[in-house]
Amino acid sequence: MTMDQMSATEATTPEHLETLLAAAEPASRAWAAATPVRRAEVLDVVAQALDGAADELVPLAMSETHLAEGRLRGELKRTTFQLRLFGEVLRDGHYLDVRIDPADADWPMGVPRPDLRRWKEALGPVVVFAASNFPFAFSVAGGDTASALAAGNAVLLKAHPGHAGLSHRTGQILTESLRAAGAPDGLFAVIYGREAGTTALKDSRVKAGGFTGSIPGGRALFDLATSRPDPIPFYGELGSNNPVFVTAGAAASRTNEIAEGFLSSATMGAGQFCTKPGTLVVPAGSGLVDRLRGAALAEPATLLNERIQEGYTHVLEQLSGHPAIDVLAQGDDPLADPPSPTLLRTTAEDMLADPDALQRECFGPTALVVEYSDESQLVEVAESFEGQLTATVFAAEDEDVRDLVTVLARKAGRVLWGQWPTGVSVTYAQQHGGPYPATTAVGFTSVGTAAIERWLRPVAYQGFPQAQLPEALRDENPLDIPQTVNGRTR
Amino acid sequence: MTMDQMSATEATTPEHLETLLAAAEPASRAWAAATPVRRAEVLDVVAQALDGAADELVPLAMSETHLAEGRLRGELKRTTFQLRLFGEVLRDGHYLDVRIDPADADWPMGVPRPDLRRWKEALGPVVVFAASNFPFAFSVAGGDTASALAAGNAVLLKAHPGHAGLSHRTGQILTESLRAAGAPDGLFAVIYGREAGTTALKDSRVKAGGFTGSIPGGRALFDLATSRPDPIPFYGELGSNNPVFVTAGAAASRTNEIAEGFLSSATMGAGQFCTKPGTLVVPAGSGLVDRLRGAALAEPATLLNERIQEGYTHVLEQLSGHPAIDVLAQGDDPLADPPSPTLLRTTAEDMLADPDALQRECFGPTALVVEYSDESQLVEVAESFEGQLTATVFAAEDEDVRDLVTVLARKAGRVLWGQWPTGVSVTYAQQHGGPYPATTAVGFTSVGTAAIERWLRPVAYQGFPQAQLPEALRDENPLDIPQTVNGRTR
DSSP, X not given: OOHHHHHHTSOOOHHHHHHHHHHHHHHHHHHHHSOHHHHHHHHHHHHHHHHHTHHHHHHHHHHHHOOOHHHHHHHHHHHHHHHHHHHHHHHHOGGGOEEEEOOXXXXXXXXXXXXXXXXXXXXXXXXXXXXXXXXXXXXXXXXXXXXXXXXXOOEEEEOOGGGHHHHHHHHHHHHHHHHHTTOOTTSEEEEOSHHHHHHHHHOTTOOOEEEESOHHHHHHHHHHHHTSSSOOOEEEEOOOOOOEEEOHHHXXXXXXXXXXXXXXXXXXXXXXXXXXXXXXXXXXXXXXXHHHTTOOOOOOOOOSSHHHHHHHXXXXXXXXXXXXXXXXXXXXXXXXXSOOOEEEEEEHHXXXXXXXXXXXXXXXXXXXXXXXXXXXXXXXXXXHOOOEEEEEEEOOTTOOOHHHHHHHHHHEEEEEESSOSOSOOOSSSOOOOOTTTTBSOTTOOSSSGGGGGGGEEEEEEESOOGGGSOGGGSTTOTTOOOEEXXXXXX | OXXXXXXXXXXXXXXXXXXXXXXXXXXXXXXXXXXXXXXXXXXXXXXXXXXXTHHHHHHHHHHHHOOOHHHHHXXXXXXXXXXXXXXXXXXXXXXXOEXXXXXXXXXXXXXXXXXXXXXXXXXXXXXXXOOSSOTTXXXXXXHHHHHXXXXXXXXXXXXXXXXXXHHHHHHHHHXXXXXHTTOOTTXXXXXXXXXXXXXXXXXXXXXXXXXXXXXXXXXXXXXXXXXXXXXXXXXXEOOOOOOEEEOHHHXXXXXXXXXXXXXXHHHGXXXXXXXXXXXXXXXXXXXXXXXXXXXOOOOOOOOSSHHHHHHHXXXXXXXXXXXXXXXXXXXXXXXXXXXXOEEEEEEHHHHHHOHHHHTOXXXXXXXXXXXXXXXXXXXXXXXXXXXEEEEEEEOOTTOOOHHHHXXXXXXXXXXXXXXXXXXXOOSSSOOOOOTTTTBSOTTOOSSSGGGGGGGEEEEEEESOOGGGSOGGGSTTOTTOOOEEETTEEO
């Protein structure tokens, strides 16, 4: 960082935070009043500005996060794709969930039905806490910001200290391109420092929070949001073990494919993905275990920052020291900086005896192989997990694994068949979120088009004259928004 | 109550609660696995059984709640209508929000898109806390139960002690008709006593809570739900003042209509509705104030129970004793049991000076008239309110009240034009919920078909063979569920 950048990323003062919050409120209202198509046009301008700054931003990200250039270029592309995809959501209009019930004197409830029209409106200013491990896609211009802006909210973005310089520069480009596109001043700002983040989250002008990070950090912020005099929604994506379950049939017929896919997915990005497969449940004594024992693992890679390095070695030491765990494969320097990847081993019986210790998320290049002696243990082990972002099954296409899949669908937001959970596609049907502690709001996703639902609230208008209604709720429908009339899609 | 009923409604013991919770979990799973149409058929059977028991249930309700027969017959009709309407939601299938993204090698994100299919699945057993003021529609077989059962969840219903005998008998009919229709045993049970309710809410098998009642009671339960080791969604409908704003034009041209409508809506059901218009903001010195001063109010009516009578007289004494408040109209015995209705008066300036005291919900037959001297104060007074279930405008059709309506739409879940907020219609577009303290979950409704969304969570399936997918997610779509494919409704 230059001296200017260092001074720009110092902790936001209470006075400056107050200025930003005071500006965010009117900006949020003006932005919410713009048409969805207008907001889509602005998001396109922002996406274009970020794409154009790739050659400046990617080296900055490399220097702060130790992530590789290819990965970061791909992540920036994903980030601008998200901004444009939310533009598509806005142009489509289904996200407004417009429902129109004309007055009905014969409504079978027994009393006449008034004219009722319902849609979704923006919440107001929101605060988003950026992640360490995705400096673009879950940070300043990431999915939370894109979806909250799309929905019509102002955003205060709490920068992650692991990439403050990149956050500052990305924030400048975002603010400048928003202004150039005609968005209201004060609609977006980056804030720095834990104190500024928690103060913003507790401020009565802030109407929701978003977060991607650790379980303790996310839980502390969730507790703040829910203990306010006026509690607000808090969408935290906290942690996940992402277990993978392999039947004997799959282990026998696809030994190499599963072994290689697992090693690659578990050590990709030095294992620093919330969807890293942390546990692989396999038949005891199978060729798959033989194939993994002593396997050549990925080269040592520097972790995102010192704090993550410390946390990683701490958890790895605890796991390695557990009496039920031994080492299946390991490089020369598992606890060094950078660390060699590690593959640990235990049995299904041992995991069932101490799930809290053996299912703990180890953020970094370590994963645990669990050997089962009886296929019925697959369901038992699956039942022992708490909430997950993902859970995966490897089985033959015609195997009856319904019981296992049913349990996994209760535990996780995304269930995969014969694929690896890393690489979360941004689509209409994506679900990135699950029961606690995967997320703090089980009914929502932080990736994919449905992520916009987090920043909206329904409002119904009863008995309004046509000209006094929001345009999307009028019979003439000048904005051509999809309308459901009397319970039927038009 | 008979001796048998008294014993049946004693506090649920910890041992019995454990039996009910243990039964609810497998029942919930079996019920969730039934097709939506099958669940609709069962809800129809329940509705028919309750309709058939009207002549037994209504007198029981009258004896316990002091509500009038006509009102209670209408409420039971509303209750069985709700059960059937959720059946219609199940047969329609849009509530599942099925999204299908076929694999796409050219997905513009930059990496190939896997096959992803997302829908909504039931949460699991939920606990619902019944309300005092709607012994049918927000109680044992009320909207929370109907929507949670429709979504595929088991329900433990914590009875309100104000109508325990009715709750017991309604619960019997519900349980018997569920069994007769072939629903799994243990799917529904009534529990009694505060301790049983809070124990259930904290139990790890329970996945969500619903509540209709007071701000302190709802907040205490919300705090329990969110401070669990694994926090769960808590849908509480807590309290609302439901202010009504009258422009000078409307006050002059519709004096009698507004005065009579207000008096009727504010004292209907002895003012014991969460949508009672508690505040009427009117032009100072207008004919509308003259018309209300000394107006003949409704006859005294016994309140629901002693606790509500005590709370009512306590709040009324506090309001009447406030230096900025005087009496506009009052019967002979405002603090007696039963109480005569009361109409209080203050000014916009005074309300803006002490909103906490003057906007406090007074549950019972009291309302406050607020005189403004300048129409610009309408927006100011509107801004001073916290979250509301409803807010209402009386204005001429061509008056420019956009600023006022915009503020009210930020404050309330339902905004009315020239109508009264009591009498919440059960429809597709209804919204009963708003920012805190109106509700604890701002994005949801507890009335209308969208209420089913509270009891569901999204699950995505990635890369599954067709035969291993839930039927609703298959290409052949054997259940004929609406599917959105690649972001477009089929």
